[in-house]
Amino acid sequence: MPFIHVDLETGLTDQEKSELTQQIVEVTHAAIGSAVEHINVVLREWPGANIVEAGRSLATEPVTA
Amino acid sequence: MPFIHVDLETGLTDQEKSELTQQIVEVTHAAIGSAVEHINVVLREWPGANIVEAGRSLATEPVTA
Amino acid sequence: MPFIHVDLETGLTDQEKSELTQQIVEVTHAAIGSAVEHINVVLREWPGANIVEAGRSLATEPVTA
């Protein structure tokens, strides 16, 4: 524990994935004392058409003419 | 809030994705009064081989001879 | 399918839960054609202190003096 899941839009580089997951592990350890080897993270990436953020679709093109 | 996640089988058109997410936003607003700009939705699509629905696999082909 | 999960703040009445889940089932059926008996919904409620929405905590009281 903990098990951390991050749903976000596709497009991260492997460098960004590494940076994001590593930083989340570090602050989780620092904030609540979890041993690093007990922390798990999964990034779940989705195309914009699959996401509505704050009431707005992230689809980049209109789906109707 | 709320954060809404929908796991379902692949195969939706972008038009269906747009229709589904937009409708979910609207009824969530109507049913519990959430401001539209506070509603988030993610569609998470999976191949049938990854899904068991109501005890039955959605794999389209048998995996053993 | 689909499996729909809704994470939101505690405080819904049973009437609101019923209204929200019923409406989500109906629009999912209407938007993508899923048979009603194939639609599953779970509402997952959390206290405000457990939620950051759009960068702001929903804790109702400050945690530090």
Next chain:
Amino acid sequence: MPFIHVDLETGLTDQEKSELTQQIVEVTHAAIGSAVEHINVVLREWPGANIVEAGRSLATEPVTA
């Protein structure tokens, strides 16, 4: 109910997916008495670069020189 989600690394064969989901259905039925036709499972697969397990990234190559 129940709705079971399994996040894991990509690379399973369809045979392994079938075996895993079928076995989970069976033990869930046996352990808590759920009717088989009430059990749902989704396998969610991710590349290693998206996963930190027990504090270590599953990326197979370093992201920095």
Next chain:
Amino acid sequence: MPFIHVDLETGLTDQEKSELTQQIVEVTHAAIGSAVEHINVVLREWPGANIVEAGRSLATEPVTA
């Protein structure tokens, strides 16, 4: 990996929780070869009023007169 989440209705005894989680660990190990110490499970319990299964609410009482 894997990270396994089970959403289900409240009411399991601790004995049932132990049996269910232990069995899921064992079959996951057997089916796809994951080392037992790499398997994580969380049971997430919800009242019936929060659940729609196969299109029907699990609320035990009607929410309207």
Next chain:
Amino acid sequence: MPFIHVDLETGLTDQEKSELTQQIVEVTHAAIGSAVEHINVVLREWPGANIVEAGRSLATEPVTA
């Protein structure tokens, strides 16, 4: 986006919840450039009996004599 979910054992103080969620927001912003007002976090807490971590139950007492 992103939507971040953290499943962990019960027992955090409100101060720890605030520290953890605030830190996750900050590093997510720093690592991948998400605007802070686009970042959402939910902490989902569970009793130890509901959790198997790395193959071991977090139940504090044996469930069988």
